[in-house]
Amino acid sequence: MHYRHSIPTVVECGTGLAGRAGEFLKNWGAKNVFVVTDQGIRNAGLLGPVLRSLEEHGLKYDVFDKTVPDPSAESVMEGLEQLGRQPHDHILALGGGSSIDTAKGIAIMAVNKGHILDYEGVNKIPRPGLPVVAIPTTAGSGSEVTASTIITNLKTSFKAAVISPYIFPKAALLDPALTENLPQELTAATGMDALTHAIESYTSKTATPFSRALAIEAVRMIGGNIRKAYFVGNDLQSREQMLVASAMAGMAFSQSRLGNVHAISHTLGGVFHIPHGVANAALLPYVMMYNLPACPEKMKDIAEALGCRVDGLSPTEAGERAVHAVAELNRTLNIPSNLRELGVDLKALPKLVEDAMRSGNVLVNPRRTGPSDIENIIRNAYEGNLSS
Numbered sequence: 001m002h003y004r005h006s007i008p009t010v011v012e013c014g015t016g017l018a019g020r021a022g023e024f025l026k027n028w029g030a031k032n033v034f035v036v037t038d039q040g041i042r043n044a045g046l047l048g049p050v051l052r053s054l055e056e057h058g059l060k061y062d063v064f065d066k067t068v069p070d071p072s073a074e075s076v077m078e079g080l081e082q083l084g085r086q087p088h089d090h091i092l093a094l095g096g097g098s099s100i101d102t103a104k105g106i107a108i109m110a111v112n113k114g115h116i117l118d119y120e121g122v123n124k125i126p127r128p129g130l131p132v133v134a135i136p137t138t139a140g141s142g143s144e145v146t147a148s149t150i151i152t153n154l155k156t157s158f159k160a161a162v163i164s165p166y167i168f169p170k171a172a173l174l175d176p177a178l179t180e181n182l183p184q185e186l187t188a189a190t191g192m193d194a195l196t197h198a199i200e201s202y203t204s205k206t207a208t209p210f211s212r213a214l215a216i217e218a219v220r221m222i223g224g225n226i227r228k229a230y231f232v233g234n235d236l237q238s239r240e241q242m243l244v245a246s247a248m249a250g251m252a253f254s255q256s257r258l259g260n261v262h263a264i265s266h267t268l269g270g271v272f273h274i275p276h277g278v279a280n281a282a283l284l285p286y287v288m289m290y291n292l293p294a295c296p297e298k299m300k301d302i303a304e305a306l307g308c309r310v311d312g313l314s315p316t317e318a319g320e321r322a323v324h325a326v327a328e329l330n331r332t333l334n335i336p337s338n339l340r341e342l343g344v345d346l347k348a349l350p351k352l353v354e355d356a357m358r359s360g361n362v363l364v365n366p367r368r369t370g371p372s373d374i375e376n377i378i379r380n381a382y383e384g385n386l387s388s
């Protein structure tokens, strides 16, 4: 087996780093920075200190604060239009996965011709984009260290993955203080997105020893810290562990890709606008149960990493503990345990199945998966049936 492990993004981690963004960008050669963020980040008071730091270091900047959830091709092109009004040499993304994915799309389109959706798929981008520095404000997407951006095609409600080594951010600044005041439901949804990345990456058919090491440690860190981050909120230590684990899971899945949870959750997001992390969390136990026969030893590892007692159990029995531990975690974090509660309508099943099968993530899912399997997983997740 031939595999490569490449993580070109420089990661700086520490409390207060966001307020030093100007210092880092200046050292990296920036002079004129295009800042991509959203109104929520501005209103939460997170943008001001970053802009002050740019000013203190003599950097020019322009702010695009119209990032939308599940960023569309149109929102990327709108940002691109604003970027084109004056020369910029770096893009600074401040926000959750949507802001970072939008920034990555703008960065690529600043240099390449055509439309962002022309580049759907793997390795379709001809030239590197503008350098992106990402400052995540949630511990979830891992987008600050990944080679992909997810862009919604509003005409087809399809979330397209654009994947290329040219999309890796140049640097990520991980500042746990930015996540201290995250609302509980966002801590839960984004944290479960990160856990899904870690679990899907660990069991992916294309996982490597490098990616598995990052993924299983991320499972351990998220399992050990998500409750405290959710219930206490301003506990910096658990917030830091979540932020680092989220980036580690991102590093893992940018090598291994993901699996059936993301194949299905992207279509649930595109069609029903269910928040990405919530859709993942609700689907995760059902996909784990489906995958269990294909990778019981790895599921046992996940059970151990989540703190389950597995002494004397067979790998399959231990793997079932992992499935139920994730379902229990959803309950603790007040995330619905079935797709019915999330407003999914099974009339859309043919489109959901077709779009999920179009995702490259199905190909690396540990258990062989065809359209009828996707349909069964969705039906089980809809009914809350964890028995098969």
Ligand SMILES: [Fe+2]
Pocket: 141, 193, 197, 262, 276, 280
């Ligand atoms: Fe995700």
